[in-house]
Structures are given as structure tokens and as C-alpha cells.
Amino acid sequence: MLRDLDPTRPQVILELGSGTGPLTEMISRRMHPESTFLSVEVDKELYEIAAARCPNTDIAHASVEFLPDLLADRNLDQVDLFLSCLPTPSLPQPINKVVFETWKRMSTNGVFTQITQIPWWFMPLYKRAFRTVTMDLVMLNPPPGGVYHCSDLYEDFDSAVRLPGKAAA
Numbered sequence: 437m438l439r440d441l442d443p444t445r446p447q448v449i450l451e452l453g454s455g456t457g458p459l460t461e462m463i464s465r466r467m468h469p470e471s472t473f474l475s476v477e478v479d480k481e482l483y484e485i486a487a488a489r490c491p492n493t494d495i496a497h498a499s500v501e502f503l504p505d506l507l508a509d510r511n512l513d514q515v516d517l518f519l520s521c522l523p524t525p526s527l528p529q530p531i532n533k534v535v536f537e538t539w540k541r542m543s544t545n546g547v548f549t550q551i552t553q554i555p556w557w558f559m560p561l562y563k564r565a566f567r568t569v570t571m572d573l574v575m576l577n578p579p580p581g582g583v584y585h586c587s588d589l590y591e592d593f594d595s596a597v598r599l600p601g602k603a604a605a
């Protein structure tokens with residue numbers, strides 16, 4: 437997940453879905469001291485665990501639906517590292533649309549990094565939205581996990597056939 441984190445220079449880093457904060461903690465430890473880091477978590481209980489674990493990190497207790505506002509509130513108009521730990525395949529499509537639109541508008545390195553607990557399985561899903569998707573297999577994760585590095589979003593990424601997630605009822 438931290439392939440593109442560069443501890444030698446300040447970066448703007450965004451983590452979506454802090455959970456209990458294991459990655460949040462690692463990012464805050466490894467990043468350049470002048471980096472800006474925002475993590476977002478919707479679940480109150482998980483947010484509180486992550487906030488206690490990383491007291492000096494800006495963790496927003498909010499849904500990523502409000503990502504544009506969360507970034508604007510912090511005067512952020514670009515993001516260097518866009519790290520999604522979200523359950524993207526099972527989120528409602530309108531939420532994924534906000535996330536992808538925000539990534540498209542603000543990403544400086546052009547990479548959407550997405551964690552997965554089922555390597556390969558979701559590759560076709562991300563390939564429908566992005567022209568280029570590579571995967572790093574993480575064997576040390578029990579069971580083996582993976583990270584997709586997605587780039588070159590299709591222009592019609594928000595069409596029903598391309599956008600991951602659950603269609604509105």
C-alpha cells in the first residue's frame with residue numbers, strides 16, 4: 437500500500453477507511469514530517485480506536501461521500517497518495533462515483549491504490565473502470581492479500597457497466 441510513499445519529501449496523503457488504524461499508524465510513522473495526512477473512517481467505534489492509536493493524525497469521522505468537503509475544509513486541492521482501504525466492490529455506486537471523481541480531479545501521481553483481501557478476484561472489476569491495473573500480491577498477509585494500482589480512468593467510468601459497487605435500488 438505504501439509503495440509510493442516517499443519519506444524524503446513532503447506529500448499530501450489520503451487514506452480512505454482507517455479501520456482500527458494499522459495502516460494509518462504506519463503512514464504517520466514513515467511519511468516525511470512535513471507531509472499532510474488525512475484519514476477518513478465512517479464507523480464510530482473503529483474511528484475512536486484509530487484516533488486513540490494515532491493521536492497526532494487528522495482522522496475524520498465521516499463518510500467518503502463527503503470527501504470533497506473534507507478536503508476543501510483543509511484547503512487541500514491536490515492529493516499525492518490516494519490509498520483506498522474501502523470495500524469498494526460492495527459500496528453503493530454513488531459513493532464510489534464521488535471517490536473516483538475526487539481522485540480524478542485531485543491526484544498528482546495518477547495512481548488509485550486499492551487494498552484487497554481477495555487478490556485476482558476483483559481485478560476485472562477495477563479493469564472495467566481503469567485502463568491499467570497492476571497487482572502486488574502480499575503473501576505475508578494471512579490469507580494472502582493484495583494491492584491494486586489503478587491508473588488511466590475511462591472517461592465514462594461512472595456509467596453503470598464501469599462503476600464498481602451496488603446499483604441504487
Ligand SMILES: C[S@@+](CC[C@H](N)C(=O)[O-])C[C@H]1O[C@@H](n2cnc3c(N)ncnc32)[C@H](O)[C@@H]1O
Pocket residue numbers: 452453454455456457458459460476477478479482498499500501521522523531
Ligand atoms: C478493510 S477495512 C479497513 C482497513 C484498515 N485500513 C486496515 O489497514 O486494516 C475498511 C474500512 O472502510 C470503512 N468504510 C466503509 N465505508 C466507508 C465510507 N463510506 N466512508 C468511510 N469509511 C468507510 C469501514 O468502516 C472499514 O473500517
